[in-house]
Amino acid sequence: MKPPNMTCPAEECGPECCVVRHGFQKTKTGRRRRYRCRGCDRTFTARTNSTYKGLHCSSTKFDLVAHLSVEGMSQSAIARVVGVARSTAIRWLDRMTERARVFNERHLKNVTVRELQADELRTFIDSKKNEKWVFAALEVGSRLWLSTVVGRRSYRNTEALFRDVIRKSDEIAFALLTTDGFVYYQRVIWNLFGPAVLYGVVQKTRREDRVIRVEREERIGAHWRIREALLESEDSETLNTSFIERLNLFIRHASSYLGRRTLCHARDEERLDDHLALVQWYYNFGRSHAALRFGREVRTPAMQAGLMSRKLTFRDLFVLHIVEMFQSMEHEEGVRKSSLVIDSVANLLEEKRVGDAA
Numbered sequence: 001m002k003p004p005n006m007t008c009p010a011e012e013c014g015p016e017c018c019v020v021r022h023g024f025q026k027t028k029t030g031r032r033r034r035y036r037c038r039g040c041d042r043t044f045t046a047r048t049n050s051t052y053k054g055l056h057c058s059s060t061k062f063d064l065v066a067h068l069s070v071e072g073m074s075q076s077a078i079a080r081v082v083g084v085a086r087s088t089a090i091r092w093l094d095r096m097t098e099r100a101r102v103f104n105e106r107h108l109k110n111v112t113v114r115e116l117q118a119d120e121l122r123t124f125i126d127s128k129k130n131e132k133w134v135f136a137a138l139e140v141g142s143r144l145w146l147s148t149v150v151g152r153r154s155y156r157n158t159e160a161l162f163r164d165v166i167r168k169s170d171e172i173a174f175a176l177l178t179t180d181g182f183v184y185y186q187r188v189i190w191n192l193f194g195p196a197v198l199y200g201v202v203q204k205t206r207r208e209d210r211v212i213r214v215e216r217e218e219r220i221g222a223h224w225r226i227r228e229a230l231l232e233s234e235d236s237e238t239l240n241t242s243f244i245e246r247l248n249l250f251i252r253h254a255s256s257y258l259g260r261r262t263l264c265h266a267r268d269e270e271r272l273d274d275h276l277a278l279v280q281w282y283y284n285f286g287r288s289h290a291a292l293r294f295g296r297e298v299r300t301p302a303m304q305a306g307l308m309s310r311k312l313t314f315r316d317l318f319v320l321h322i323v324e325m326f327q328s329m330e331h332e333e334g335v336r337k338s339s340l341v342i343d344s345v346a347n348l349l350e351e352k353r354v355g356d357a358a
């Protein structure tokens, strides 16, 4: 019998460890293959070390909870629809968001930023008196949602947003930046980027929810350089904040915490921040973007930015770290062997390796 294509999850064991089949684990819905490591004598299943670990139901149900929550459904509604206790849904969501945060951190990097838009949207924690802001920054060409910061509308948070953008990008010197007229943007951008950057402001005056006047102002960089950047841009003809406004709309719809008239304001800032990590993952990696249609293919922002070769599913998110673990250990062989891992994930790795070689 062919040895199982499995790697021991224990830290001291590597992918070289010999793993054998070890009967089955009984589950509610059937049985799950169990394995034993000959090195450390531990037994495990494909779920060990994945986000599904210890789950007493199907992974499909778990995935569904993730999906509903990024489509803007509240925790109580999810619990009712899926048929689990609210406390269970909350516990699962905590695990998912934590996982999404790690994934974002690991994969949103070396992004080429040519055109960046930043904006902030307002929300409340607990009561109308406790106003909070969600800052977001978007790379226009790929529609990649790079960074987000939740907190007060302060210099510090504005700076944190752009520092995060710098950390995740490979080059930013000649980027075109556009924001609204919020006072701290210009100071932060000047302090972080200096005169090399091109920066413009779009101010909209509203009356009764309707935009009655749009003012565009070039703030940093010579007029001809900004014009040149706009001519090169495939997306913008004039200074604008349309793309980030579209993202803000998406964020508002995707997070039940942010709906304008809703019962479920985020209990605390942390919970909102956590949930946004999952929403950000979904937007960048798990959802085709209508503006990124190329013939038959509709790409995700991560594909357009060259970070991923295909659209990911929640399942990928929840099992991928097993592969990542071995990647980071640089066990090339291990990567091939450790297919605890669903086929799709294995494909992804193959594609990634081809990409690396090229």
Ligand SMILES: [Zn+2]
Residues within 6 Å of the ligand: 008, 009, 010, 013, 017, 037, 038, 039, 040, 041, 042
């Ligand atoms: Zn072992």
